[in-house]
Amino acid sequence: MTLPPFHLPTRATILEIREENPRTRTFVLDTCLEATPGQFVMAWLPRFDEKPFSLVSPEPVTLMVAAVGPFTRLLHEKTVGESLWIRGPFGQGFQVPADQRRVALVGGGYGVAPLLWLARRLRGQAQEVTVLLGARTAQELLYTDAFQALAQETGPTRFRLQVTTEDGSAGQPGLVTSALEPLLARGDVEGIYACGPHGMLEALARLARQHRVPAQLSWEAYMRCALGLCGSCEHDGALLCLDGPVLRMGSEG
């Protein structure tokens, strides 16, 4: 199959739509990309707007979309068989060094989108993976069934899943960072890989520094060109569309 130029929008047909919760849907498209976990695509609705979304999977291209504003609400009105234009993949994804044996994947809200693919990939390597998923309420937790299935297939010595909710309606009550802290204190984590809201990432960055554990954090910014031209995605001196969205901190640079 010939892949289209990554910087030009290409038309895809929606093959399947799955309702994850009242605010979030997964869209499966009829196209494939070569990409790594953590990379994103720009989704375009002609004559309306274009917005970035993490790849849940590249084969076929799968996106998880939370309806938070005009673009995502319009996307939620689409039905199977309708079109969506995408360009990409863009940016730097997660890269887990082979010598890191025990890693933690931390997802908050729709930030879990790129982590399922990363978890599946790590299952084929030697890592022991702990996945920590956090949300405000049980209803806002995403992809827990898929992670649970992965945990069962892989076995408890190599794959663990911990869930937290702020209101205590599922899993451990509290923030996902409080579930990670004891693991870090015991020296059970050699690398942190995370995607989620800004506040969660800031807290993880502090924990990573405090425990001297390298971290790769996927940050969000307002994106327009996704090509390093417009500067709208600047974050701490980095252009997130080129240098990110996954930025590394700690001993691996």
Ligand SMILES: Cc1cc2nc3c(=O)[nH]c(=O)nc-3n(C[C@H](O)[C@H](O)[C@H](O)COP(=O)(O)OP(=O)(O)OC[C@H]3O[C@@H](n4cnc5c(N)ncnc54)[C@H](O)[C@@H]3O)c2cc1C
């Ligand atoms: C690399 C990357 C990957 C992403 N992956 C996903 C994904 O997998 N699934 C998903 O649902 N969304 C994802 N997003 C976020 C999505 O692109 C935005 O929420 C988008 O702006 C929604 O467009 P909208 O017109 O519906 O809402 P908008 O009107 O653009 O935004 C709605 C609300 O969200 C706030 N908001 C929007 N963008 C940001 C931001 N970057 N930082 C802080 N607040 C913001 C706005 O202030 C507003 O309150 C990703 C963003 C980036 C940069």
Ligand code: FES
């Ligand atoms: S989105 Fe234009 S420079 Fe990153």
